[in-house]
Structure formats: structure tokens, C-alpha cells
Amino acid sequence: MENIEYVLPGEIEKRSFAIIGEELKERGIVLPPEQEPVTKRVIHTSADFDYAKTMTYSPHAVQIAKELIAGGADIVTDTNMALAGINKKRLGEFGGTVHCFMADEDVAREAKARQVTRATVSMEHAANIDKPVIFAVGNAPTALISLYELMQKSDWRPAFIIGVPVGFVNVEAAKELILKTDVPHIVNRGRKGGSNVAAAIVNALLYQIRPV
Amino acid sequence: MENIEYVLPGEIEKRSFAIIGEELKERGIVLPPEQEPVTKRVIHTSADFDYAKTMTYSPHAVQIAKELIAGGADIVTDTNMALAGINKKRLGEFGGTVHCFMADEDVAREAKARQVTRATVSMEHAANIDKPVIFAVGNAPTALISLYELMQKSDWRPAFIIGVPVGFVNVEAAKELILKTDVPHIVNRGRKGGSNVAAAIVNALLYQIRPV
Numbered sequence: 001m002e003n004i005e006y007v008l009p010g011e012i013e014k015r016s017f018a019i020i021g022e023e024l025k026e027r028g029i030v031l032p033p034e035q036e037p038v039t040k041r042v043i044h045t046s047a048d049f050d051y052a053k054t055m056t057y058s059p060h061a062v063q064i065a066k067e068l069i070a071g072g073a074d075i076v077t078d079t080n081m082a083l084a085g086i087n088k089k090r091l092g093e094f095g096g097t098v099h100c101f102m103a104d105e106d107v108a109r110e111a112k113a114r115q116v117t118r119a120t121v122s123m124e125h126a127a128n129i130d131k132p133v134i135f136a137v138g139n140a141p142t143a144l145i146s147l148y149e150l151m152q153k154s155d156w157r158p159a160f161i162i163g164v165p166v167g168f169v170n171v172e173a174a175k176e177l178i179l180k181t182d183v184p185h186i187v188n189r190g191r192k193g194g195s196n197v198a199a200a201i202v203n204a205l206l207y208q209i210r211p212v
Numbered sequence: 213m214e215n216i217e218y219v220l221p222g223e224i225e226k227r228s229f230a231i232i233g234e235e236l237k238e239r240g241i242v243l244p245p246e247q248e249p250v251t252k253r254v255i256h257t258s259a260d261f262d263y264a265k266t267m268t269y270s271p272h273a274v275q276i277a278k279e280l281i282a283g284g285a286d287i288v289t290d291t292n293m294a295l296a297g298i299n300k301k302r303l304g305e306f307g308g309t310v311h312c313f314m315a316d317e318d319v320a321r322e323a324k325a326r327q328v329t330r331a332t333v334s335m336e337h338a339a340n341i342d343k344p345v346i347f348a349v350g351n352a353p354t355a356l357i358s359l360y361e362l363m364q365k366s367d368w369r370p371a372f373i374i375g376v377p378v379g380f381v382n383v384e385a386a387k388e389l390i391l392k393t394d395v396p397h398i399v400n401r402g403r404k405g406g407s408n409v410a411a412a413i414v415n416a417l418l419y420q421i422r423p424v
Contacts, residue, residue, distance in 0.1 A: 003385035004357060009329045016380040047378050047403035048260065081408065084296035117221045145216060166259050168228040173215035191259035196293065196408045 041204035076126040078143040085199030119143035132159035138198030141174035148177040161185040164193030253416035288338040290355040297411030331355035344371035350410030353386035373397040376405030
């Protein structure tokens, strides 16, 4: 077949990352070494080089997140698609679990009664988890707003926030709230993001840590 | 909180689609009415207006896909994220099921032995399903290549192809192969796509059909 190149299955990802590296170079973009594997995997999952300009990291964010995962931190996400995309086997090797409370019946019931989103209630439930938690928000800006409000109301702090919801209503403002906090974070500024992006960020972190 | 607008949970999606409509107008883009709800939902899931230019529909594609779903067609996808994202309850109301064979052990074993991707083998397995099937490919161009090869080798035809893999190796060429076939299709030309886009397309179709 014309234009189809045969590439060994194990080589496809490697080749893709090489192409992403070359095209970043052509665009004159140099990513900080710590951030490079994460931003590149986000571009890999979206084919969208805009992310090279909008991905925002707090100081030493990648190092901090890797240490949390290596220490057995759990992950809470706001979508079942991110839950499906995160490498749970790899996370489990470090003692971590991924939670998504969005489909829980008691979450739905409470959200309906209070006229808030299920994401809001999910985050409140997750704040009760009694171990370090990385929040990976790929869909609902209300999840980020909920985390921000919990921090305003109390001394509670999440261990880490991956803030990459996508959309048109309150998405940009919700991300800016998280950028103002002192919680270590990886946020994609602007409207773009998604559950695929959230999963890609978590997996990029996971793939850089060797199980002991 | 400054810049955060309170929107009732049930209104967020409606408001988002209204914003997408306005911004398409500002860009001078008029989508054909049949395609509009599908392309808009793809933009909704990606916040990326590029899709308005690259989404490609064969004649009456949306009508054909809706009739297939209403008639109980199954869906086969190449990623567990798309499987997670598709509204399975709604699909089930019409008699359809979503399959993803990517994590099956026999698929992995056969792929390894033949030095092809699991997506290739998954599609070959799916071709044996004895009812109309919509193939929703959100990740692997090799899935599209596999479908094309099956069609070259025999009279077998999938009922419909949603071809939206994302990436850098063979992705564009694989989509062009599908565009050449006589199978009804929705394809996003170029490198962009993803499991979120595949799920959005299926859900956009589902939400336009009323269960009888």
C-alpha cells in the first residue's frame, strides 16, 4: 500500500516521540528537561503542538509527582475515561490505586439535591481519603473549583493537582484558581485538555519511575 | 470567586454548545445541518476548532450511522478509553454492545507471534461478528490498515467506519485508505483524533436517536 510504512509494533511509539522532538525543534521550542517527557506525551496523545506553549508546571512539579507516586500515592480522577487510560498495573506496583467516584449513586443523589455537579461532590468525597492523593482532573472545571473551595474553607491540601479539564464554561478561570495556590501542580492553561490528556500526564510520570 | 460564573449543572453543556456555535459563526464556518451535532461534539470534547475543517463525512454518513445504531448495530473500538466514554446504556436501549478486544490475552499472543499490533489482530477478530458493526477507531492507524486489508482480500465490508486515530506514524495515510473505500464513514483527516473523539462521535449519534 502506497504511503504506508511498515514499523515494528514496539517501534511506533519511539518513532512518534522522535518526530515530536524534531518538530518541536523546527518550531524553536526547547522544553525544560524535567517537563519534556510529560509535555511530549501530551502532544503524542493529541497531535496538538499548542500544548508545548500552554502546559504549566509549578517548581519541581515533575519530581514531586514522581516521588508521590513512588511513595504509593493514590490518584483521583473525574472521568471514567481517564480511569481507563491510566496504567493501573504500573501504579499498583508502587502501592497506588486510581479512584473515580463520578458514577457512584450516592454522589449522583447528593449532587442532584444540592444542585451542584457530580464532580463537585466527588472531590469532596475524595478529600476524605487518608493518604497522599494526586487529583487528575480531565473533564470538569467544577472539580477544580471544588478543590479550591475546600482549601479556602480548611487547612486541607491535596498532595498534587493535575488540572487539565477541557471546555468552554469556567474552564480557564478554574485553572487560574489552581495556579494561584501553593499546591504543586501541572496545569494546561486555556480551554484545552481532556481525560486523554490527564491519563497521558499520569502515564508519563509513571513511565519515568522504576519499580524498586 | 472572581471570573467564576455559576451555571446550573444541567445547563453547562447547553451553554458550551451555544459558545461553539457562536465561535464557528465568527470564523465564518457553516457546517452542513446533518454533520453539525457531530462536529460540534468533537469540538466540545477537544476545545479544538481545527476539527471543523478536517472532519470528513461520506454521503449521508450521519443518517446511515443513526439507522445502524437504531437497528441494533454493535460497536467495535480499538481502545478501552473509547469503550469507557461511549454511552453504553443508551446504546443498549437499541440492542447494541461495545466491544474492545485490545486487552484480550489471545489477541496479545497472536500479535506478538506475527509481529503485528494488537489493533491489527483485534480488527480481524471483530470481522467475525455476525451482525452489523460500526468500527470506531480512536487510536491505532494499524486498525484502519487491517480493515482495509480485510476488504482487499475478501468481499467482507464493515457496516460503517469512524476513523479518528491520532498520531504521527501512518495515521494520515491510513485515514486516506478508508476515504478511498465505498464503506460509509466519518473520518478526521490529518494527525488529530483520539479515543475521546471516537467516543464523542458515537455519543453525538446516539443522542440524536430516540429510543422507540
